Amino acid sequence: MYSNLVIEHFTNPRNVGVIEDADGVGRVGNPVCGDMMEIFIKVEAGRIVDAKFRTFGCGAAIATSSIATEMVKGQTIEEVLRLTRKDVADALGGLPAHKMHCSNLAVDGLRAALHDYFSKHPELLPAGVRLEDLAPPPEDASTEEA
Amino acid sequence: MAIDLEKGVYLDHAATTPVDQRVVEAMLPFWTERYGNPSSIYRLGRDAAKALNSARERIAGILRADPSEIIFTSCGTESDNLAIRGAAFAQRARGKGNHIITSSVEHHAVGHTVEQLVKKFGFEATFLPVDHYGMVSPDEVARAIRPDTVLITIMYANNEVGTIQPIAEIGRIAKERGIPFHTDAVQAGGALSLDVNALNVDLLSLSAHKFYGPKGVGLLYARKGTPLWPMQTGGSQERNRRAGTENVAFAVGMATALELAYAELEQTNNRVRALRDRLIAGVLERIPDVELTGHPTQRLPNSASFVVKYVEGEAMLLSLDMKGIFASSGSACTSMSLSPSHVLTAMGFPPEIAHGSLRLTLGKGNTEEEIDYVLDVLPEIISRLRAMSPLYQPAA
Numbered sequence: 091m092y093s094n095l096v097i098e099h100f101t102n103p104r105n106v107g108v109i110e111d112a113d114g115v116g117r118v119g120n121p122v123c124g125d126m127m128e129i130f131i132k133v134e135a136g137r138i139v140d141a142k143f144r145t146f147g148c149g150a151a152i153a154t155s156s157i158a159t160e161m162v163k164g165q166t167i168e169e170v171l172r173l174t175r176k177d178v179a180d181a182l183g184g185l186p187a188h189k190m191h192c193s194n195l196a197v198d199g200l201r202a203a204l205h206d207y208f209s210k211h212p213e214l215l216p217a218g219v220r221l222e223d224l225a226p227p228p229e230d231a232s233t234e235e236a
Numbered sequence: 237m238a239i240d241l242e243k244g245v246y247l248d249h250a251a252t253t254p255v256d257q258r259v260v261e262a263m264l265p266f267w268t269e270r271y272g273n274p275s276s277i278y279r280l281g282r283d284a285a286k287a288l289n290s291a292r293e294r295i296a297g298i299l300r301a302d303p304s305e306i307i308f309t310s311c312g313t314e315s316d317n318l319a320i321r322g323a324a325f326a327q328r329a330r331g332k333g334n335h336i337i338t339s340s341v342e343h344h345a346v347g348h349t350v351e352q353l354v355k356k357f358g359f360e361a362t363f364l365p366v367d368h369y370g371m372v373s374p375d376e377v378a379r380a381i382r383p384d385t386v387l388i389t390i391m392y393a394n395n396e397v398g399t400i401q402p403i404a405e406i407g408r409i410a411k412e413r414g415i416p417f418h419t420d421a422v423q424a425g426g427a428l429s430l431d432v433n434a435l436n437v438d439l440l441s442l443s444a445h446k447f448y449g450p451k452g453v454g455l456l457y458a459r460k461g462t463p464l465w466p467m468q469t470g471g472s473q474e475r476n477r478r479a480g481t482e483n484v485a486f487a488v489g490m491a492t493a494l495e496l497a498y499a500e501l502e503q504t505n506n507r508v509r510a511l512r513d514r515l516i517a518g519v520l521e522r523i524p525d526v527e528l529t530g531h532p533t534q535r536l537p538n539s540a541s542f543v544v545k546y547v548e549g550e551a552m553l554l555s556l557d558m559k560g561i562f563a564s565s566g567s568a569c570t571s572m573s574l575s576p577s578h579v580l581t582a583m584g585f586p587p588e589i590a591h592g593s594l595r596l597t598l599g600k601g602n603t604e605e606e607i608d609y610v611l612d613v614l615p616e617i618i619s620r621l622r623a624m625s626p627l628y629q630p631a632a
């Protein structure tokens with residue numbers, strides 16, 4: 091049911107761990123099935139220079155955490171803000187329909203980490219982005235396609 | 237003997253079992269040579285009818301039942317549906333009432349059937365709670381009985397955690413009160429006694445593929461005089477209780493599998509139990525923060541089930557699969573519905589713990605080497621996943 095790439099990222103996940111002096115930390119839970127993810131980011135001059143994660147969840151949740159942290163490393167904050175769960179799933183060669191919601195965890199986690207970062211540096215918030223838009227979604231906000 | 241990782245280490249015998257070679261051979265003639273329809277009157281038909289009846293008699297012998305009380309079906313689920321809906325409708329039609337007693341840890345074949353009777357057909361049901369081991373209390377069954385109770389249905393042994401219910405005792409209570417008693421014995425078949433008189437049951441479901449028989453065939457034992465409406469109507473096969481041309485090959489296969497299982501019962505159970513105990517002891521000893529689920533002693537001899545804290549079940553199954561080990565879990569992420577196991581929930585496990593469920597069910601083909609291999613790789617798998625988990629705080 092999983093693509094080879096999902097299995098590959100599940101077996102050898104990139105960027106597992108904690109960044110002790112992270113600039114932003116996002117903690118999100120998956121309201122659909124009760125899983126959890128933490129994302130840590132380092133930001134320099136408007137770019138993500140490092141990202142790490144810890145995830146309690148299924149194979150898809152671990153694989154999406156791995157690939158999403160890979161994808162955002164080196165990206166500008168604007169690029170990260172445009173990332174959708176579909177981008178993440180596509181980068182893995184697709185996810186089974188009932189596992190699509192798992193990729194929310196990664197996208198929500200990244201946005202929550204940015205929320206944390208901009209709460210400390212509101213002056214750096216890009217034009218047109220409001221802090222509250224980055225807040226982790228309320229319980230059940232990501233259940234629509236589960 | 238080395239482990240054949242191509243073949244894999246199969247530890248999911250509660251899901252299904254390989255068909256015993258002797259069963260395959262017993263079935264073979266019935267497709268191309270002895271293919272008659274048992275309802276036909278010529279020799280070819282009579283030959284099929286004879287084989288079918290002999291299968292029925294052999295099965296009845298093991299259940300200590302009368303052959304006329306054995307109804308062949310297509311699977312355990314069909315047997316449960318026939319027993320529950322068939323008895324509930326027949327009882328209500330006789331003016332007996334519309335209340336059903338069951339437990340909160342039944343297989344969905346029972347649970348969802350009772351739920352449908354409640355939601356769509358105006359029945360009422362009591363879903364009895366269980367203790368931390370998944371055990372139903374006979375006293376609670378007795379207390380739940382009402383004047384309008386028409387059926388009690390409690391499983392013999394649980395498919396997820398292996399707990400064996402006090403069926404004979406519950407059956408005695410049902411008998412005293414004159415209420416038909418059904419047990420879903422699908423997971424117990426081939427491992428526990430199926431003596432329907434000692435068990436005090438009126439209806440009992442079995443499925444052949446759980447005891448080295450083929451998939452696609454099961455049976456319902458229905459004690460003489462138990463009210464039962466057919467759920468599949470048509471011809472007069474199975475004494476008007478289950479219409480449709482009988483699957484002679486599979487009935488013969490099921491009878492052969494059951495006979496073999498009970499001829500070799502003690503020997504198989506002792507061997508499997510010893511391996512299972514080695515597995516449980518090894519897991520509990522080598523991996524911290526793991527709990528055995530289900531009853532410690534009143535459990536199926538082949539069943540080892542755990543909750544592993546701080547890791548998610550599907551991730552464990554995927555990792556085991558990569559090491560050539562086939563196992564199962566009741567975690568939310570492994571179910572299409574994404575809800576945690578109703579069994580573990582009823583046993584009082586919170587969702588985040590139920591998430592880490594792991595079920596290993598052994599069979600007669602497993603070896604000590606295979607168990608030791610699992611005990612070698614499982615600790616690494618779990619520490620790898622725990623290292624990734626935000627819930628895990630390694631002891632300082």
Ligand code: FES
Binds near residue numbers: 123125151192
């Ligand atoms: S995280 Fe639960 S299904 Fe993927």
